[in-house]
Amino acid sequence: MSRVSASQINLSYSVFSKVLKPYFSYVLQEKLANENTCKSAISKLDALLGDHTYSPDLDSFLKSSGLTPEEIEILNKFSRECILDAANKLVIKYLNESVFGGLYGFRNTLRDLAIEHKDLSQGAPFKDVASLGYRFALYYSSLKELLERVHTSRRYVELVNLNSSLDSYLDYPVDLQDFLSPYLELFHTMPFSSNQVHWFSGMVMDIVNFGKEVISDFQAMEKVGQVSLDSSLVSDSLASFDKAQTLLSGDFSLELGSYKDMVVAIENAFGALEKSLLNMKLNKDAIVASASPDRKDERALQISEVFLRVFDSERKREVIGESFFEYPELDNIILRLAGWLNNAYRGETEAVLLVGFTEGAIVLLGRIIPLLNFPLTLLTLKFSLYGEGFEADMSQVTELDFDASKYNGRRVVIFDDLMEKGITIKEFVKQMYQKVKVKDHKVCTLFTKPIPDRVGIESDFVGAWLPYTWVVGYGFDLDLKHRNVDAVGSINPKFLKS
Numbered sequence: 070m071s072r073v074s075a076s077q078i079n080l081s082y083s084v085f086s087k088v089l090k091p092y093f094s095y096v097l098q099e100k101l102a103n104e105n106t107c108k109s110a111i112s113k114l115d116a117l118l119g120d121h122t123y124s125p126d127l128d129s130f131l132k133s134s135g136l137t138p139e140e141i142e143i144l145n146k147f148s149r150e151c152i153l154d155a156a157n158k159l160v161i162k163y164l165n166e167s168v169f170g171g172l173y174g175f176r177n178t179l180r181d182l183a184i185e186h187k188d189l190s191q192g193a194p195f196k197d198v199a200s201l202g203y204r205f206a207l208y209y210s211s212l213k214e215l216l217e218r219v220h221t222s223r224r225y226v227e228l229v230n231l232n233s234s235l236d237s238y239l240d241y242p243v244d245l246q247d248f249l250s251p252y253l254e255l256f257h258t259m260p261f262s263s264n265q266v267h268w269f270s271g272m273v274m275d276i277v278n279f280g281k282e283v284i285s286d287f288q289a290m291e292k293v294g295q296v297s298l299d300s301s302l303v304s305d306s307l308a309s310f311d312k313a314q315t316l317l318s319g320d321f322s323l324e325l326g327s328y329k330d331m332v333v334a335i336e337n338a339f340g341a342l343e344k345s346l347l348n349m350k351l352n353k354d355a356i357v358a359s360a361s362p363d364r365k366d367e368r369a370l371q372i373s374e375v376f377l378r379v380f381d382s383e384r385k386r387e388v389i390g391e392s393f394f395e396y397p398e399l400d401n402i403i404l405r406l407a408g409w410l411n412n413a414y415r416g417e418t419e420a421v422l423l424v425g426f427t428e429g430a431i432v433l434l435g436r437i438i439p440l441l442n443f444p445l446t447l448l449t450l451k452f453s454l455y456g457e458g459f460e461a462d463m464s465q466v467t468e469l470d471f472d473a474s475k476y477n478g479r480r481v482v483i484f485d486d487l488m489e490k491g492i493t494i495k496e497f498v499k500q501m502y503q504k505v506k507v508k509d510h511k512v513c514t515l516f517t518k519p520i521p522d523r524v525g526i527e528s529d530f531v532g533a534w535l536p537y538t539w540v541v542g543y544g545f546d547l548d549l550k551h552r553n554v555d556a557v558g559s560i561n562p563k564f565l566k567s
Contacts, residue, residue, distance in 0.1 A: 075167040075332045080160055080325070082120040085130040088156045090114045091252035092147060093140075095245060102143045110140040127153050148240040154231050157325045159253055162227045164332045166398075169219055171336065172212065172276070173395050175343050179209040180383060182346060187376060188369065189353060190360035194289040198360050201351075203372050206379050208283055215276050220397035222269040224404065226323055229255040247412045250405070251530065257408035270321040273335070277313050280306070280338055287349070295355045302345040309338035388541055388551045389558040394533065396555040399515075399543055402532040403433065406513060407440035409530050410482070413511070414443040422479040422507075425449045426493065428552065429486035432544035433515045437484075448475060452497060469500050476505035483510060486544045487535070488517040491526035498526070515544070516557070 090111055097107040113135050124130040127149060131141055144152070187202035195204070229250045231237040250257045284307060290296045316331035394402070414421050425434045427449050438447065452469065481501070483494060494512055501507060511529040518535050535557070541547045542554030547564060 072167050072171050073163075075164050075329065075336045078160060078163045078167060078329070079121075079123050080125065080156055082117045082122045082124055082130060082134070084156050084159055085124060085127065085134075086114040086117040086120070088152060088159060088253065089144065090118075091249050092144060092152070094252070095248045096143055096146070098248075101146065106137075106139055106143065110136055110143070113140075127156070147245075151231055151241040155229060155249065155253060155255075157323070158227060158229065158255055160325060161323060161328055162255065164329060165223055165227065168332045168336045169216060169223075170395070170398065172216060172339060173392060175339050176209060176212050176216065178343055178347065179205050179212060180380065183209055183376070184380070187372065189351075189356055190365065190368070191295075191356050192360040194293050194295075194359075195286075198368065200360075200368075200372055201356060203375070204286070206376060208279075210379055211279055212276075215272070215279060216395075217397045219269070219272040219276060220395075220401060222265070222272045224256045224401060225265040226269050227255050229253060229257065247409075250412075251409045254405065254533065256405055257412055266323070267321065270317050273331075274314065274317045277310050277317065277335065277338070280342055281310050283346075284310075284342065287346075290356075293355070293359070295352050295359065297350040297352075299345050299348055302341045302348070306338045306341035306345065309334045309341065313338060382555060385551070385554050386542075386556065388547065388554060388561055388564050389556055390561040392556045392558040393535060393540065394543075394557045396543070399557065400436070402515065403436050404440065406515075406530055406532050407437050410437075410513065411440075411442050413530075414441075414480070414482075417443045417480070419479070420444040420446045422475065422481045423447045423484060424481060424497075425484040426497075427451050428546070429544050430484045432552065433486060434484055446475070452493065469497065469504075471501060471504040473505050476501065476507050478506065478508055480508045481510040483512045484514070485512075486515050487540075488512070488514040488523075488526075488528045488531070490520055491523050495526040516540075 093107045093110045093114070096102045097104060097111075117134065124133070131144075183202045183205035185202065186205060187200060189201040190198070191201045191204070192198040229246045231241050247257060249255070284303060287296060287298060288303070291298055313331050313334040316327055316334065322328075421443055423434070423438070423445050425431065425447070428451075431449070434447070434449070438445075450469070452467075483497065485494060488494070498510060501510070512526070513530040514528040515532045516535045517528050517531045518537050520537070538559050539547075540557050541551045541560050541564075542557045544552050545557060546552045547560055
């Protein structure tokens with residue numbers, strides 16, 4: 070699940086297909102056009118979802134899509150401006166995932182450099198006496214906080230709404246936006262002010278300023294002979310940071326062309342900065358000579374204590390091989406899920422029964438329940454067809470007890486961490502309908518995987534997709550451990566049993 074470079078992300082057949090497919094599904098649900106015509110269009114769009122051929126605009130895509138004039142006519146029920154805006158927002162989401170998700174790799178580089186140079190004492194050109202590793206630890210902490218803030222503010226630019234104007238809802242009604250939001254994995258409809266968009270741009274500007282500050286510090290070290298930097302890489306990084314600053318300054322907008330230019334500039338800037346830090350040549354004698362020997366042992370002890378706290382979460386993360394989603398990204402996924410559930414159950418007067426499978430769904434439930442606005446009751450139960458292996462085992466099936474007083478006449482939402490083959494949830498649903506009389510049920514999972522032979526069960530609410538590999542962290546375990554890791558990723562091979 071390697072991240073695609075921002076420079077390779079564009080409006081494409083895949084993007085337009087992903088956007089148009091739910092429009093036809095909406096028409097089908099509302100019975101606004103011929104059923105067979107809608108299904109034919111959906112089938113054609115499905116075939117294009119993996120095609121990343123560049124398409125500059127909607128009309129160009131429609132001419133090449135294979136859709137018939139009758140199928141295209143259905144789209145005339147909707148504003149072309151709104152369709153294109155949804156496509157642009159989807160590309161913006163992909164760009165954000167690429168550049169800001171990619172910065173976690175730079176954060177890890179700062180961590181590694183901090184640990185490597187932890188005991189390399191340093192004073193001038195800085196006011197305080199510490200160590201070079203301590204300086205990298207400061208950068209690590211700063212970037213970690215900045216990434217948390219920028220991911221939080223992403224929810225104001227990855228919205229399905231066209232803008233905050235009330236008139237925009239006349240051509241782009243709320244119920245249509247609510248329908249599109251889960252399909253596109255964009256945040257659900259909520260009015261927002263331009264100040265919140267500027268808050269996002271301000272957070273991004275802080276990240277740019279952070280990068281320039283790191284360069285400034287090392288240029289100061291270079292002047293006093295402590296380090297030698299690749300001048301070409303430094304120049305490239307500064308030029309890209311300056312370009313990003315220019316695009317973020319003044320009247321910042323979500324116009325796709327300039328937005329992509331800004332994101333690519335940030336990606337290039339940090340890429341060059343990372344290379345320059347990894348290839349720098351240190352004059353360790355000059356660095357050590359800059360530090361006062363006074364209280365050297367005490368400083369070393371305090372640096373060790375600070376490192377224990379700054380990198381406290383890193384020990385538990387050693388189980389992660391490749392990180393797919395970091396904690397702030399997971400937080401956004403759950404916020405989107407909560408919005409979709411609130412839209413689905415808004416107006417309910419009877420409590421909706423939430424059923425969570427332990428232990429996997431506990432983290433998801435703990436985070437999402439306070440975000441739900443409808444009346445609810447909660448029931449957790451231990452039910453899994455996974456033993457010690459990685460495959461579901463039908464010999465693990467047991468008869469479940471259902472308390473009719475808790476289920477009968479209720480709407481039920483089943484929560485689990487992952488929809489894989491769906492065998493566990495499918496078995497639970499089968500027994501539930503055999504033993505109690507629920508009004509209806511839906512399934513909400515934090516993740517799903519692309520399993521071609523999954524039959525008869527799908528999640529109604531899906532947070533995000535995972536590749537077909539065993540994952541760990543944020544509720545997912547390996548031998549009942551590692552559920553508390555603040556990310557979801559593949560398993561580091563050294564943690565796997567032979």
